[in-house]
Amino acid sequence: MMLRLWKWYQKCLVVHPVKTQIISSGFLWGVGDVAAQAINHSTMQKHHQNSDVAEEFKINWKRVAVTSMFGFGFVGPVGHFWYEGLDRLIRLRLQLQPKSMRFVATKVAMDGIIFGPIDLFVFFTYMGFSMGKSVDQVKEDVKRDFLPALMLEGGVWPLVQVANFRYVPVRYQLLYVNIFCLLDSAFLSWIDQQQDAPWKQWLKSFLALKEEEEGRS
Numbered sequence: 001m002m003l004r005l006w007k008w009y010q011k012c013l014v015v016h017p018v019k020t021q022i023i024s025s026g027f028l029w030g031v032g033d034v035a036a037q038a039i040n041h042s043t044m045q046k047h048h049q050n051s052d053v054a055e056e057f058k059i060n061w062k063r064v065a066v067t068s069m070f071g072f073g074f075v076g077p078v079g080h081f082w083y084e085g086l087d088r089l090i091r092l093r094l095q096l097q098p099k100s101m102r103f104v105a106t107k108v109a110m111d112g113i114i115f116g117p118i119d120l121f122v123f124f125t126y127m128g129f130s131m132g133k134s135v136d137q138v139k140e141d142v143k144r145d146f147l148p149a150l151m152l153e154g155g156v157w158p159l160v161q162v163a164n165f166r167y168v169p170v171r172y173q174l175l176y177v178n179i180f181c182l183l184d185s186a187f188l189s190w191i192d193q194q195q196d197a198p199w200k201q202w203l204k205s206f207l208a209l210k211e212e213e214e215g216r217s
Contacts, residue, residue: 009024009175013171013172013175017080017171018076021077021079021080021174022072022076022080023072024076024175024178025072025075025076025079025178025181026068026069026071026072026076027068027071028071028178028179028181028182029067029068029070029075029181029182030064030065030068030071032067032182032184032187033063033064033067033068033186034064035182037057037060037063038057039186041055041057066130067127070126070127071181074122074123075119079174079177079178082115083170083173083174083177084170086107086110086111087107087170087173090103090106094106103165104165104166107165108162108165111161112154112157112158112161116150116153117150120146120149120150124141124142124145124146125138127141128141128142149187153184160177164176164177
């Protein structure tokens with residue numbers, strides 16, 4: 001069953017590469033949001049263990065649809081052209097040997113410096129406006145969520161991408177990323193649902209304190 005599904009995906013990828021990436025991205029980001037809602041519900045239940053009435057988990061399908069549209073409209077098409085273009089740029093313009101240490105390191109660096117921050121910024125901005133928030137509210141959400149997410153993802157995605165750029169053919173690199181995006185979408189949705197969680201406040205205060213100390217020195 002899995003082998004037939006994989007062959008079907010390969011065929012779709014050859015015939016309709018962009019459409020296939022768009023559909024798979026939208027699906028995976030939607031599944032990731034369901035996982036994020038489940039995680040958030042479980043966390044809330046643990047914090048209210050003494051409650052007489054345990055709330056039943058109900059999926060917010062509107063939020064799932066909104067998150068799926070981010071996969072459809074941004075991750076799929078932009079990710080497809082990003083990984084294809086990045087490979088051509090480094091191979092043809094920079095003329096680095098494919099799979100060499102410099103080749104992989106350059107890809108990882110450019111992906112982390114350019115695509116990663118843009119992806120996060122677009123996600124939090126899009127989610128804010130999709131939920132009917134004002135411009136000022138969206139700005140506050142981005143200020144609250146962007147740095148924590150960037151720092152936490154910064155410790156994981158480079159390792160993921162080293163394996164991707166070293167061992168995975170360019171044709172399947174977005175598929176590889178999309179699989180990890182299942183976890184990433186759950187993580188980002190969870191970050192967004194956390195609102196002003198204590199750990200965010202601590203991180204924000206820590207960064208502010210660090211900037212203040214650097215300013216004094």
